[in-house]
Amino acid sequence: MGAVIEFRNVDKYYGKYHALKNINLEIDEGEIVSIIGPSGSGKSTLIRTMNGLEKINSGQLIVTGYDLADKKTDINKIRKNVGMVFQHFNLYENHTVLENIMLAPRIVLKRPEAENKEIAKKSRLGRKSRFTSQTTVWWTKTTCGNCKIAGNET
Numbered sequence: 001m002g003a004v005i006e007f008r009n010v011d012k013y014y015g016k017y018h019a020l021k022n023i024n025l026e027i028d029e030g031e032i033v034s035i036i037g038p039s040g041s042g043k044s045t046l047i048r049t050m051n052g053l054e055k056i057n058s059g060q061l062i063v064t065g066y067d068l069a070d071k072k073t074d075i076n077k078i079r080k081n082v083g084m085v086f087q088h089f090n091l092y093e094n095h096t097v098l099e100n101i102m103l104a105p106r107i108v109l110k111r112p113e114a115e116n117k118e119i120a121k122k123s124r125l126g127r128k129s130r131f132t133s134q135t136t137v138w139w140t141k142t143t144c145g146n147c148k149i150a151g152n153e154t
Contacts, residue, residue: 020042
C-alpha cells in the first residue's frame with residue numbers, strides 16, 4: 001500500500017501566524033489516523049488543506065497522486081472524492097456517525113447505500129466508534145475504494 005496523502009515540508013501562514021510548520025506526513029491507503037491536539041494547534045487547518053479549502057504557503061501536498069499546489073490540478077475533481085464534516089457542524093442526531101458520513105456520497109455522488117457500507121467495511125469505518133457529534137471527521141474515497149478517517153475528539 002502506498003501513501004494517498006503526502007505532506008512534504010508544508011507550511012501555512014495566516015499573516016504572521018505560522019499555523020502549520022514544516023509538516024511531513026504520509027497517510028497510507030486504508031490507514032486510520034487521529035489528529036489530536038490543543039485548540040489552535042493546526043488540526044482543522046491541516047484537514048482543510050487536504051481538499052484545498054486552505055492553500056499552503058510552501059511545501060508540497062499530494063492527494064491521491066495530485067499535487068494540490070499545481071495549477072493544472074483540477075481541485076473540483078479531487079473534491080468529488082473528498083468530504084469533510086466540519087468541527088462545529090451539527091450532525092443529524094438520529095443517525096450514527098457512519099450514517100452521517102455516508103450521507104454526502106449517497107446524495108452528491110448518487111452512490112448506493114450498499115456500496116457506501118461496503119467501502120466503510122473495507123476501511124474499518126463500519127465498526128462501533130466512540131466518535132461523538134463534537135468529533136471532526138474527514139473522509140475520502142480514494143480511486144481504489146478505500147476510506148480515510150481522522151478524528152479530533154475535543
